[in-house]
Amino acid sequence: MRKIALFFGCLIPNRYPGIEMATNLCLATLDIDFAELESASCCPAPGVFRSFDEMTWLTIAARNLALAEKMDRDILTVCNGCFGSLNEASSRLDNSNRKNKELRLQVNKHLEKIGLEYNGTVKVRHIIEFLSQEFGSDKISELVTHPLKVNVAVHYGCHMVKPTEKIKGDSAENPVFFDLLVEATGANSISYPDKNQCCGAGGGVRAGLHDRSIQMVEHKLKMIRSKEIDCIVDACPFCHMQFDSGQYEINNTQNQNYKIPVLHYTQLLALSLGYGPEDVGIDQNVIKNNELE
Amino acid sequence: MKNSTGNMSELPDISILKCMQCGICSGSCPSGRFMELNIRTLIKKSASGRPVLDEDELWMCTTCYSCQERCPRQIKIVDWLLSVRSKAVHEGNIKPEHKQVIKNLLDTGHAVPINQENIEKRERLGLSSLPSTVVKDDGALKDVKNLLKSCGFDTIINEDQI
Ligand code: SF4
Ligand code: SF4
Numbered sequence: 001m002r003k004i005a006l007f008f009g010c011l012i013p014n015r016y017p018g019i020e021m022a023t024n025l026c027l028a029t030l031d032i033d034f035a036e037l038e039s040a041s042c043c044p045a046p047g048v049f050r051s052f053d054e055m056t057w058l059t060i061a062a063r064n065l066a067l068a069e070k071m072d073r074d075i076l077t078v079c080n081g082c083f084g085s086l087n088e089a090s091s092r093l094d095n096s097n098r099k100n101k102e103l104r105l106q107v108n109k110h111l112e113k114i115g116l117e118y119n120g121t122v123k124v125r126h127i128i129e130f131l132s133q134e135f136g137s138d139k140i141s142e143l144v145t146h147p148l149k150v151n152v153a154v155h156y157g158c159h160m161v162k163p164t165e166k167i168k169g170d171s172a173e174n175p176v177f178f179d180l181l182v183e184a185t186g187a188n189s190i191s192y193p194d195k196n197q198c199c200g201a202g203g204g205v206r207a208g209l210h211d212r213s214i215q216m217v218e219h220k221l222k223m224i225r226s227k228e229i230d231c232i233v234d235a236c237p238f239c240h241m242q243f244d245s246g247q248y249e250i251n252n253t254q255n256q257n258y259k260i261p262v263l264h265y266t267q268l269l270a271l272s273l274g275y276g277p278e279d280v281g282i283d284q285n286v287i288k289n290n291e292l293e
Numbered sequence: 294m295k296n297s298t299g300n301m302s303e304l305p306d307i308s309i310l311k312c313m314q315c316g317i318c319s320g321s322c323p324s325g326r327f328m329e330l331n332i333r334t335l336i337k338k339s340a341s342g343r344p345v346l347d348e349d350e351l352w353m354c355t356t357c358y359s360c361q362e363r364c365p366r367q368i369k370i371v372d373w374l375l376s377v378r379s380k381a382v383h384e385g386n387i388k389p390e391h392k393q394v395i396k397n398l399l400d401t402g403h404a405v406p407i408n409q410e411n412i413e414k415r416e417r418l419g420l421s422s423l424p425s426t427v428v429k430d431d432g433a434l435k436d437v438k439n440l441l442k443s444c445g446f447d448t449i450i451n452e453d454q455i
Pocket of ligand 2: 318321322324332353354356359
């Protein structure tokens with residue numbers, strides 16, 4: 001295992017800092033050698049910035065990669081968007097073929113202006129893939145001191161598993177590796193209709209066509225509510241925001257009463273490792289997580 | 294379909310000309326269940342040379358990659374769509390909400406910058422008031438701004454319009 005540069009992006013530190021705290025606590029408890037990637041910027045968000053200007057997107061991503069390279073560490077992301085963006089960028093700028101090296105030359109012309117260079121050596125990991133590969137659910141469950149007796153609706157989110165051309169998970173259509181990690185905490189992963197469907201936030205849709213994006217998450221919520229479920233567990237702060245503040249918006253505009261607690265996996269894991277809900281900001285969601293507090 | 298030289302491998306990866314209009318993409322599309330987006334017809338339109346840059350449908354895709362994963366012709370549908378969006382943006386076809394996101398990046402290095410409410414949440418958790426990103430490092434923020442300028446990103450939006 002290479003040492004880790006932890007990359008939080010925008011939404012975690014700036015909207016759901018509880019996930020930042022939970023990640024720090026979990027990695028420390030698991031005795032992982034990590035350091036935060038200091039002075040990082042936005043990853044930058046793939047759905048919007050890659051849509052607007054590919055070279056800009058790639059160059060800003062390359063700066064983040066180059067900072068990790070200087071630390072001689074791989075990047076660990078805690079967000080599907082950051083993972084999608086940085087993993088795509090790193091796979092296009094690595095040393096695997098000439099086309100990549102040529103592209104890197106172009107990117108480095110920009111980076112040169114700020115005294116940086118990227119050599120294509122940084123790998124990008126996603127916290128769920130990382131825990132699953134480097135530890136595995138059995139090892140995680142051995143470390144759990146406070147097994148959780150809750151029924152969980154697991155939401156993978158698209159960019160944790162797709163595109164498979166760039167991401168080697170167990171399956172894009174029916175993945176299980178995240179469910180196994182959830183169950184390692186003692187929880188039950190409950191299947192629900194359209195489990196692998198998108199939350200509706202990505203691609204700039206949440207910002208640009210907000211009402212339609214909320215319709216998409218409402219469908220997911222309806223499917224989740226049709227089962228006996230105590231909480232939603234995701235692994236991306238953008239899906240997290242969509243589920244959390246989405247419920248609040250739906251309740252306000254449509255006279256509904258959604259109150260499903262939403263947790264990032266690191267928060268669930270932290271609870272099972274003995275930390276309290278307030279240690280990891282579970283009380284700071286828009287939807288109050290009373291039953292889990 | 295073969296290109297003029299008869300060699301499939303010479304077609305670019307993202308070529309939509311390989312599309313056989315089977316509809317697996319649109320049938321897999323979650324956005325298509327809730328919005329007018331029909332990715333199959335959008336591809337058809339573009340492949341037949343008709344303009345698509347003004348289509349609102351372009352902006353309904355959440356980039357979930359379901360279509361791309363299932364396309365039997367292995368067309369990189371999302372990569373194609375993002376490149377079309379980019380052309381649209383460079384022609385000035387951009388939503389005001391997306392301009393705001395661009396402005397956030399240009400000003401702060403973050404798509405979603407910190408605010409007072411979240412500074413307080415951070416403090417209650419025992420985290421530093423500001424995260425260890427560009428927000429805490431003026432030199433780094435200047436670097437990011439220089440890169441954005443070097444790429445010409447600032448010219449995409451006319452700041453007076455915001
Ligand atoms: S799945 Fe592929 S081949 Fe079929 S209609 Fe869509 S783009 Fe064309
Ligand atoms: S990537 Fe876009 S077009 Fe393709 S299935 Fe997902 S939402 Fe539809």
